[in-house]
Amino acid sequence: MRKVAGIDLGGTMIKMGIVDEKDGIIDKIEFETKLDLGFEGVVKRMVEMLEELITRNAVEISAVGIGSPGSIDHENGVIRFSPNFPGWENVPLKAEFERLSSFQVFVENDANSAVLGEKWFGAGKNKEHIVLLTLGTGIGGGVISHNILIKGHDGIGAELGHTVVEPNGPLCGCGNYGCLEAIASGSAMVRFANEGRRKFPNSKIFQLEKDRGVLGAKEIFDAFRENDPLATRIIERFIDAMSTAIANFIHIFNPQIVILGGGISRGSDVFFDELKKRVEMKVMPSFVSTYELVVSPLLNDAGILGASAVALEALK
Numbered sequence: 001m002r003k004v005a006g007i008d009l010g011g012t013m014i015k016m017g018i019v020d021e022k023d024g025i026i027d028k029i030e031f032e033t034k035l036d037l038g039f040e041g042v043v044k045r046m047v048e049m050l051e052e053l054i055t056r057n058a059v060e061i062s063a064v065g066i067g068s069p070g071s072i073d074h075e076n077g078v079i080r081f082s083p084n085f086p087g088w089e090n091v092p093l094k095a096e097f098e099r100l101s102s103f104q105v106f107v108e109n110d111a112n113s114a115v116l117g118e119k120w121f122g123a124g125k126n127k128e129h130i131v132l133l134t135l136g137t138g139i140g141g142g143v144i145s146h147n148i149l150i151k152g153h154d155g156i157g158a159e160l161g162h163t164v165v166e167p168n169g170p171l172c173g174c175g176n177y178g179c180l181e182a183i184a185s186g187s188a189m190v191r192f193a194n195e196g197r198r199k200f201p202n203s204k205i206f207q208l209e210k211d212r213g214v215l216g217a218k219e220i221f222d223a224f225r226e227n228d229p230l231a232t233r234i235i236e237r238f239i240d241a242m243s244t245a246i247a248n249f250i251h252i253f254n255p256q257i258v259i260l261g262g263g264i265s266r267g268s269d270v271f272f273d274e275l276k277k278r279v280e281m282k283v284m285p286s287f288v289s290t291y292e293l294v295v296s297p298l299l300n301d302a303g304i305l306g307a308s309a310v311a312l313e314a315l316k
């Protein structure tokens with residue numbers, strides 16, 4: 001069976017794995033990105049790490065797939081810009097990696113990689129119509145329709161996180177108001193918690209923050225489990241925004257499956273049943289029960305598997 005390397009390039013960490021197209025991950029490593037090395041330095045280190053990984057497993061690989069956040073020119077393998085890599089502008093990732101190694105390299109945006117990963121290894125296997133939402137600090141989207149990854153004219157389409165769900169809602173990082181990302185992302189939920197600090201000073205959220213020294217989506221979910229009023233407001237708004245957006249995507253793409261991935265999907269036990277119910281209420285009668293709504297089974301390996309799927313898809 002064909003083997004490829006998958007590299008999940010992040011602003012803080014790089015996850016890298018050797019992946020068999022049938023059996024999944026054979027071996028993997030994780031290391032700091034060290035942005036202070038500069039673009040060339042980071043690529044050089046990635047190549048060295050990959051060569052080490054290949055040697056230690058005594059395998060041959062057919063290609064390298066890289067999933068990167070930001071705006072990607074996937075044809076030329078160039079990172080146009082990314083908030084995760086300050087100072088990297090129009091950096092030729094594919095060209096530099098290929099110059100330093102003997103591998104063929106394919107680069108794709110991380111959300112697009114993620115949906116390809118679901119198709120090759122996850123909940124989207126044997127499906128031709130897939131919508132994926134990655135719920136993390138932000139909200140990414142990936143769409144496969146009629147077995148084709150939807151990229152759009154400039155390769156920047158499927159920005160599902162910037163679907164407007166509350167036209168008069170909060171300001172989004174993109175400059176618009178009321179995007180899904182401005183309401184249902186991890187950073188939005190934390191912002192809502194902080195905004196509620198004066199009105200709900202005794203919220204369980206802030207007790208957990210004090211105990212754990214951190215305030216993230218997990219603290220909000222844990223407070224919600226104990227019926228905390230502020231957490232309940234935030235999760236209610238999350239479910240409302242998510243169900244509106246997902247119903248829209250179902251109407252547009254008529255998918256077989258809608259997959260929720262990313263860190264926040266791991267807290268899905270607190271919202272999943274209600275979200276499912278709400279989506280089903282919001283879709284038109286002809287769409288009722290035409291789709292599955294699931295949480296990604298790929299967990300921590302989603303990034304590596306997604307990146308390797310980019311290579312596998314390109315070699316197809």
Ligand SMILES: [Zn+2]
Pocket residue numbers: 161162172173174175176179181182
């Ligand atoms: Zn936005």
